[in-house]
Amino acid sequence: MSAEKKVSLAEKRRQKKVDCDKLCPEWGCAQPYEYEGVWVVGEVDEQGITEPSLQMLTPARRIADKLETFVEGILLGSDREQLEKAAKEMIYHGADRVRILVSEELATYIPGVYGEAIARLAEARKPEVIFLAATMRGREIAPYVAGLLKAGITADCTQFEVDEETGDLLMIRPPFAAILLAYIKTPFRRPQIATARPNIFPLPPRDESREGEIVWENPEDYKLSKPPISLVKVEMLKRSEVPIEKAEYIVSGGRGVGTKEGFKTLEELAEILGGVVAGSRKAVDLGLIPHERQVGQTGKSVRPKLYIAVGISGAAQHVIGIREAGLVVAINKDPDAPIFKNADYGIVADWREALPILIEELRKLKERSGKTG
Amino acid sequence: MSLKVVVGIKWVPNTQAVRFDPKTGTLIREGVPSIVNPHDLDAVELALQLKERYGAKVTAISMAPPSAIKGLEHVIGMGIDDAILVSDRVFAGSDTLATSYVIAQTLKRIGDFDLALFGQETIDSSTAHIPAQVAGWLELPYMYYVDRVEEVDEKQRTVTVRRMLEDRLEWYQLKMPAILGVAMKSQKPRPVSIYNKLRVRMENPIQVWSNKELGLDPRCLGLKGSPTLVSKVTWTPEVPRKKQVIEGPPSEAVKKLVEKLCEEGVLPFEC
Numbered sequence: 001m002s003a004e005k006k007v008s009l010a011e012k013r014r015q016k017k018v019d020c021d022k023l024c025p026e027w028g029c030a031q032p033y034e035y036e037g038v039w040v041v042g043e044v045d046e047q048g049i050t051e052p053s054l055q056m057l058t059p060a061r062r063i064a065d066k067l068e069t070f071v072e073g074i075l076l077g078s079d080r081e082q083l084e085k086a087a088k089e090m091i092y093h094g095a096d097r098v099r100i101l102v103s104e105e106l107a108t109y110i111p112g113v114y115g116e117a118i119a120r121l122a123e124a125r126k127p128e129v130i131f132l133a134a135t136m137r138g139r140e141i142a143p144y145v146a147g148l149l150k151a152g153i154t155a156d157c158t159q160f161e162v163d164e165e166t167g168d169l170l171m172i173r174p175p176f177a178a179i180l181l182a183y184i185k186t187p188f189r190r191p192q193i194a195t196a197r198p199n200i201f202p203l204p205p206r207d208e209s210r211e212g213e214i215v216w217e218n219p220e221d222y223k224l225s226k227p228p229i230s231l232v233k234v235e236m237l238k239r240s241e242v243p244i245e246k247a248e249y250i251v252s253g254g255r256g257v258g259t260k261e262g263f264k265t266l267e268e269l270a271e272i273l274g275g276v277v278a279g280s281r282k283a284v285d286l287g288l289i290p291h292e293r294q295v296g297q298t299g300k301s302v303r304p305k306l307y308i309a310v311g312i313s314g315a316a317q318h319v320i321g322i323r324e325a326g327l328v329v330a331i332n333k334d335p336d337a338p339i340f341k342n343a344d345y346g347i348v349a350d351w352r353e354a355l356p357i358l359i360e361e362l363r364k365l366k367e368r369s370g371k372t373g
Numbered sequence: 374m375s376l377k378v379v380v381g382i383k384w385v386p387n388t389q390a391v392r393f394d395p396k397t398g399t400l401i402r403e404g405v406p407s408i409v410n411p412h413d414l415d416a417v418e419l420a421l422q423l424k425e426r427y428g429a430k431v432t433a434i435s436m437a438p439p440s441a442i443k444g445l446e447h448v449i450g451m452g453i454d455d456a457i458l459v460s461d462r463v464f465a466g467s468d469t470l471a472t473s474y475v476i477a478q479t480l481k482r483i484g485d486f487d488l489a490l491f492g493q494e495t496i497d498s499s500t501a502h503i504p505a506q507v508a509g510w511l512e513l514p515y516m517y518y519v520d521r522v523e524e525v526d527e528k529q530r531t532v533t534v535r536r537m538l539e540d541r542l543e544w545y546q547l548k549m550p551a552i553l554g555v556a557m558k559s560q561k562p563r564p565v566s567i568y569n570k571l572r573v574r575m576e577n578p579i580q581v582w583s584n585k586e587l588g589l590d591p592r593c594l595g596l597k598g599s600p601t602l603v604s605k606v607t608w609t610p611e612v613p614r615k616k617q618v619i620e621g622p623p624s625e626a627v628k629k630l631v632e633k634l635c636e637e638g639v640l641p642f643e644c
């Protein structure tokens with residue numbers, strides 16, 4: 001036992017070999033040791049780098065440290081100034097280096113073009129891991145990148161680890177039943193590509209003293225195929241309500257609320273708290289709220305200060321979406337509802353009775369604090 | 374020469390009927406019927422509208438075990454012209470890359486299609502990978518979250534579609550052949566008609582292709598052709614919560630709850 005020399009994980013990774021004859025010939029073959037580094041693809045919009053892509057630096061930093069390798073941010077676009085600002089943010093949040101591809105072809109966002117650019121960069125630079133945030137745009141680009149690279153991809157991960165024996169990335173996600181977790185790996189194929197939904201990981205601490213290199217890639221090296229797609233027009237939607245993933249107070253309703261009328265009462269409570277209304281998948285299926293307000297495994301993960309679940313049974317697929325919530329309150333008429341095991345405070349009651357009282361009590365408090373404060 | 378549209382259909386266990394064994398946390402699959410992935414019906418409906426507007430011929434394809442014939446019969450009942458069931462034991466255990474490979478090769482064998490429509494995601498594994506991966510294999514233009522086809526220009530061979538993101542509507546024009554992911558709940562799928570259902574018996578519109586027809590390298594199929602591998606399964610760690618149920622009649626319990634919320638300091642106003 002003691003005679004065995006301790007081999008570092010970095011060493012084990014370099015020793016890893018795959019038998020090319022066993023792999024699908026369509027994939028092309030490369031050895032895992034040719035790949036190095038953890039990439040985070042940064043999504044940039046009119047406001048700059050988006051929060052979900054910065055959140056991905058949290059697992060990236062942890063995994064890179066375990067693998068004894070670096071974290072690299074990847075940015076694409078046409079506006080140098082904006083991209084440089086985004087690059088600095090990525091470095092402040094934990095990236096060691098940021099690689100930027102600036103090209104006129106990237107002036108408008110077209111998923112196929114962005115996806116191709118990422119794939120071309122990955123073919124040239126050979127990262128070991130690529131992380132993307134599973135925003136609507138991330139969800140459409142990531143599988144295209146994987147399709148072009150003929151690489152494995154795991155969607156909607158909730159955790160990442162490293163296999164101590166092989167150095168393979170363990171991409172951990174809830175399978176069909178959210179009570180279980182599946183550990184997925186891609187031992188014969190690099191890069192290892194994975195996405196995670198916004199808010200699954202916290203934003204890493206921002207440190208303006210962090211330094212890192214910014215590498216401007218030469219667009220001549222990455223000629224993209226002429227895109228057979230064009231953006232015809234865009235119409236911004238006026239959204240008055242705060243999206244649930246950003247809300248500090250959420251009143252969430254399930255099948256137990258039953259009707260649109262019932263959801264009006266939830267709205268009243270949300271308004272007093274300055275929050276928003278969300279719901280379970282059953283509420284979405286019944287047409288009581290839109291899918292973008294669904295909390296859970298196939299909806300959104302939320303992290304409010306306070307989450308009030310009304311008439312929600314607390315299925316595993318639902319509560320996975322409130323793991324990061326501060327305080328959870330449940331109101332349900334069934335004392336055995338599993339939501340009570342996933343809540344801080346519970347009230348066993350018909351919501352039709354309990355909610356009006358809660359609204360009244362909170363309104364009184366609010367008015368009083370408004371007068372004194 | 375009329376428009377040719379293909380729709381991808383997944384045969385999935387009806388999640389509404391799925392129960393979990395609370396002791397082992399595993400699925401109880403027995404007696405769980407399979408259905409056509411509900412989000413694929415939006416793609417079927419959009420394809421049928423193209424049939425009405427442009428006289429398109431619509432073919433459904435599904436990579437699935439033989440029982441999926443029932444699902445294909447269902448969409449033919451809705452008005453789809455014909456269907457191909459791609460079924461072979463060597464496809465078992467496919468991850469999304471291997472699945473998309475078989476679908477891409479099926480499309481290649483069909484050959485002259487203009488549009489391939491897919492559901493946005495499935496209700497059982499919901500990765501939303503397949504449409505983009507198929508586009509990757511075939512290097513075709515693709516678009517997700519499409520809720521409307523504005524126009525098909527058969528001369529220029531282009532399609533103009535609308536899609537909705539969280540904060541904007543976007544219109545894109547794609548050169549055909551193109552791949553579209555149809556937004557969930559964006560259409561009102563029509564019911565099955567008896568007339569169409571009868572066609573299943575009269576015309577025998579469902580073909581079955583195995584890997585004999587496709588002739589694909591077994592190293593690219595099923596478990597072998599799947600780079601992702603499930604290495605183990607564990608329980609989800611529980612999030613620590615106080616789990617305090619506040620007793621008493623609603624009015625008292627609510628008042629106690631408000632006191633607790635004040636103590637916790639989570640309210641947006643002073644107590």
Ligand SMILES: Cc1cc2nc3c(=O)[nH]c(=O)nc-3n(C[C@H](O)[C@H](O)[C@H](O)COP(=O)(O)OP(=O)(O)OC[C@H]3O[C@@H](n4cnc5c(N)ncnc54)[C@H](O)[C@@H]3O)c2cc1C
Nearest residue numbers: 254255256280281282296297298299311312313318333351
């Ligand atoms: C693959 C998969 C993914 C899924 N993803 C999600 C997801 O992302 N999000 C999600 O939410 N679900 C998801 N589900 C569905 C999930 O399993 C549950 O079916 C769903 O969360 C239940 O919704 P519910 O709690 O509103 O309804 P129910 O389970 O029907 O519960 C209703 C509750 O209301 C209570 N009630 C009824 N009347 C009253 C009253 N008057 N006052 C107070 N309480 C009352 C009842 O006691 C009951 O507990 C998924 C399922 C699968 C299989």
Ligand SMILES: Cc1cc2nc3c(=O)[nH]c(=O)nc-3n(C[C@H](O)[C@H](O)[C@H](O)COP(=O)(O)OP(=O)(O)OC[C@H]3O[C@@H](n4cnc5c(N)ncnc54)[C@H](O)[C@@H]3O)c2cc1C
Nearest residue numbers: 154155176381382436468469492494495498500501502503
């Ligand atoms: C819980 C769970 C999680 C999984 N996670 C992953 C993962 O992260 N990565 C991975 O590689 N594999 C994963 N798999 C395997 C994956 O589910 C299968 O490869 C499956 O065949 C396709 O994935 P999907 O259902 O997510 O399809 P999606 O990409 O969500 O499907 C989108 C659309 O593609 C079409 N489509 C999908 N399948 C077919 C088909 N067989 N025939 C015709 N059209 C079809 C339908 O129109 C569908 O609406 C997972 C499986 C399970 C059960």
